Structure formats: structure tokens, C-alpha cells
Amino acid sequence: MKGxxxxxxxxxxxxxxxxxxxxxxxxxxxxxxxDNTVKASAGLVKLRNLSSLGLGLIExxxxxxxxxxxxxCYGRMKEASPGKDTTTGHWEMFGIILxxxxxxxxGGFPGKIKDEFRRKTGYGWLWGKPASGTEIIERLGKEHIRxxxxxxxxxxxxxxxxxxxxxxxxxxxxxxVCEVARGFLNRYNIGRVIAxxxxxxxxxxxxxxxxxxxxxxxxxxxxxxxxxxxxxSVVGIGKIGDIFAHRGLTEEIHAGGNMxxxxxxxxALKKTGNGLxxxxxxxxxxxxxxxxxxxxxARALEDADGRIPELKKLLKGGDILIITADHGCDxxxxxxxxxxxxxxxxxxxxxxxxxxxxxxxxSFSDLGQTLAQFFDCGGLLAGTSxxxxxxxxxGGEGVFRGRRGY
Numbered sequence: 001m002k003g004x005x006x007x008x009x010x011x012x013x014x015x016x017x018x019x020x021x022x023x024x025x026x027x028x029x030x031x032x033x034x035d036n037t038v039k040a041s042a043g044l045v046k047l048r049n050l051s052s053l054g055l056g057l058i059e060x061x062x063x064x065x066x067x068x069x070x071x072x073c074y075g076r077m078k079e080a081s082p083g084k085d086t087t088t089g090h091w092e093m094f095g096i097i098l099x100x101x102x103x104x105x106x107g108g109f110p111g112k113i114k115d116e117f118r119r120k121t122g123y124g125w126l127w128g129k130p131a132s133g134t135e136i137i138e139r140l141g142k143e144h145i146r147x148x149x150x151x152x153x154x155x156x157x158x159x160x161x162x163x164x165x166x167x168x169x170x171x172x173x174x175x176x177v178c179e180v181a182r183g184f185l186n187r188y189n190i191g192r193v194i195a196x197x198x199x200x201x202x203x204x205x206x207x208x209x210x211x212x213x214x215x216x217x218x219x220x221x222x223x224x225x226x227x228x229x230x231x232x233s234v235v236g237i238g239k240i241g242d243i244f245a246h247r248g249l250t251e252e253i254h255a256g257g258n259m260x261x262x263x264x265x266x267x268a269l270k271k272t273g274n275g276l277x278x279x280x281x282x283x284x285x286x287x288x289x290x291x292x293x294x295x296x297x298a299r300a301l302e303d304a305d306g307r308i309p310e311l312k313k314l315l316k317g318g319d320i321l322i323i324t325a326d327h328g329c330d331x332x333x334x335x336x337x338x339x340x341x342x343x344x345x346x347x348x349x350x351x352x353x354x355x356x357x358x359x360x361x362x363s364f365s366d367l368g369q370t371l372a373q374f375f376d377c378g379g380l381l382a383g384t385s386x387x388x389x390x391x392x393x394x395g396g397e398g399v400f401r402g403r404r405g406y
Contacts, residue, residue: 013282018061033289045301054346055344071348077361089327096219133196192214193213320374353390
């Protein structure tokens with residue numbers, strides 16, 4: 001390692017900023033998570049700090065105040081991989097562009113998966129089709145208690161969700177079942193197996209905080225692997241560990257809601273002197289986007305915006321702060337699924353140029369390639385670095401293909 005280098009990446013889960021050119025293939029025409037959410041609040045949402053960074057200057061953003069002197073560099077990123085899910089978005093950011101999308105099951109899981117599940121876990125299952133998690137446990141909770149069989153369901157995403165009452169199937173047993181399922185579902189290219197424990201009685205079943213994701217491992221090395229291999233700290237906060245199958249991280253900080261995740265980021269910055277701090281603000285997607293709760297989404301944006309000054313104060317001279325997203329999930333459209341959208345790119349630092357328009361990036365992996373060059377840990381297989389465009393010295397941008405650091 002050469003000197004002390006540190007970067008912070010905060011992913012505002014689902015903060016899309018307008019439909020991609022191929023959005024019609026995903027039935028996402030008209031989606032614009034940010035603008036539509038702000039409009040739904042009748043203009044009451046005030047994002048002063050994100051605005052000051054340059055959010056309103058990004059192409060396609062019309063709902064946020066445009067400032068004359070932005071404090072950060074700004075742009076937007078286009079997803080190159082097929083799909084619109086959390087795993088695909090995060091993997092692409094850090095160097096993996098998928099050729100094929102993860103498998104989805106709009107008609108339900110096939111019988112061969114159910115048969116293998118029964119053989120390998122010792123349980124049958126109830127349902128096995130797309131469903132709202134809160135609705136399906138209320139609908140089938142009593143039958144689950146009677147039969148002892150877990151409730152299995154999916155969504156528009158590539159997920160295999162297993163719900164069980166904690167009094168019927170203890171959480172550790174549910175996790176074991178998920179691990180077994182993860183083992184054989186890899187060959188079906190299902191992105192995540194998710195444990196969904198719940199408690200309560202009929203009419204008042206309630207999901208607990210014991211959710212746990214079991215992700216398919218990344219198919220190749222990511223920037224996280226390269227950084228860890230070279231001796232940098234790689235701190236994942238929130239569900240980052242789950243997304244990367246707990247690979248490439250030197251520390252995982254488990255946190256629940258947005259505010260707890262941001263507290264984790266600030267604690268990590270006080271302790272981490274060298275490396276990457278990576279966090280996901282999941283509430284936007286989980287609590288508001290999927291539930292079509294535009295007012296809730298708007299309030300969460302204001303709350304997160306209010307913490308930015310605290311975060312900036314903890315940055316050292318050479319640090320880089322990047323704020324972005326992984327996909328969209330427009331809470332104002334009839335759909336409750338993710339949406340195929342551009343995502344914002346805001347890059348701030350005390351030694352970073354101000355007001356550079358980074359334009360429309362060809363893939364999310366430009367972010368990872370830029371950090372690979374920043375850390376001098378070797379070039380990733382995908383992406384175009386914009387590091388020299390944001391540093392206060394002459395030079396243009398270009399494809400960075402440094403030596404392999406892993």
C-alpha cells in the first residue's frame with residue numbers, strides 16, 4: 001500500500017433518477033423514483049445538502065434545486081447488466097457486469113425445486129409463488145402452525161423467501177433450512193435465499209428483525225476482494241455482507257434502519273484509517289419503495305439528507321465520499337417492484353474538484369474502476385475510471401487497466 005487512502009460509498013437503496021432506454025422491456029416506462037416521490041409530496045421535501053452537492057444538476061433530475069456552485073462532482077450511471085435487483089446493481093458497481101439476469105419465477109417455483117427442497121431439508125412448503133411477505137404470512141400463518149411446513153414465496157426479484165413462525169421453527173433451524181436451500185439453488189441461478197421469521201397470532205402476525213439473506217457468491221473477483229487481498233480494510237455496513245456472500249470484507253457491521261446504518265458509517269470513519277467503508281440504506285427500498293409509500297420515502301430522504309453535514313465533518317483531507325444507488329423502486333407507480341432506472345453519482349472530498357459534470361456513465365462499474373485506480377490495487381475487468389477528471393490536476397479520463405492486485 002502507498003500511503004493512507006480511504007473511500008466511503010453510500011448506496012441509497014432504490015433511489016433511481018429516471019427510466020433507462022430499455023425500461024420498456026421491464027414494463028417500467030415512466031418510472032423516476034426521485035422526481036415522482038418529490039412531486040407526490042407537493043414540493044414539501046427539502047434536500048438542501050444533496051442539492052448543495054449537485055443532485056439537482058444531474059441530467060434528468062427536475063425535482064431538486066439546482067445550485068450554481070455545487071460542492072461535489074455529479075453525474076448518473078447506466079446499468080449495463082440485465083436486471084434491476086440489489087445484487088446485480090452492487091456487483092456491477094464493484095466490477096462484475098452480468099451477461100445473463102438472475103432467474104425469476106412469476107408463475108411460481110417448479111415442482112422439481114419443491115421436491116429437492118423436501119428431500120434435502122425434510123420439510124414441505126406452503127404456497128411457492130409470488131406474494132407480499134406481510135400478506136402471505138397473515139393468509140397462511142395458521143396453516144403453517146398446523147402443518148409445520150414453512151411458507152415459501154418469491155417476488156419480481158430473484159428471491160426464494162422462507163417464512164416460519166419462531167415458535168414452530170426456531171430461528172436457527174430456519175437459518176439451517178435456508179443454508180441447505182442455498183446450496184442447491186445456486187444451479188438455478190437464484191440470487192438470494194431469505195429467512196423471514198415471524199411471531200404473533202392470526203390477525204396479528206408480525207415479521208421480526210431476524211431476517212437473514214443467503215446470497216449466491218459473486219462469479220468472479222470484485223474490488224472488495226482486491227482491496228482485502230492488498231491489505232486494505234473493507235468495512236460493510238447493513239446488508240452489504242449478505243449481498244457479497246460475506247466475501248471480500250474485513251469487517252461487517254450489522255445495522256437495521258437507515259439511521260443505524262449511517263451511525264455505523266460514522267463510527268467506522270472514526271476507527272478505519274485506510275480502506276473502504278461501504279453501506280446500504282435499505283429502508284428506502286424495503287419500507288417505502290416496495291410498499292408504494294411515497295410520503296414515507298420522502299421523509300426518509302429528508303432524514304438522510306440531514307445527516308450529510310455530520311458525515312462530511314468526519315472526512316479527512318484525502319478521503320472520497322460517493323453517494324449513489326443500485327436501481328429504482330418508484331413508490332408512485334402501480335407496481336411494487338424495482339424499476340429499471342439511472343442512478344445518481346455524487347463524488348465529494350476536500351481534495352476533490354467541485355462542480356465537474358461526470359455525464360452519463362456507461363456502467364455502474366465506472367465507480368469501482370475509479371476506486372481501483374484510487375487505491376492502486378489493480379484494474380477490474382469492467383469500467384472506465386473518472387478519477388483523473390475529479391482530481392485537481394490536468395488530465396482526462398480513460399479506461400484504467402492497472403496491474404492485477406489480486
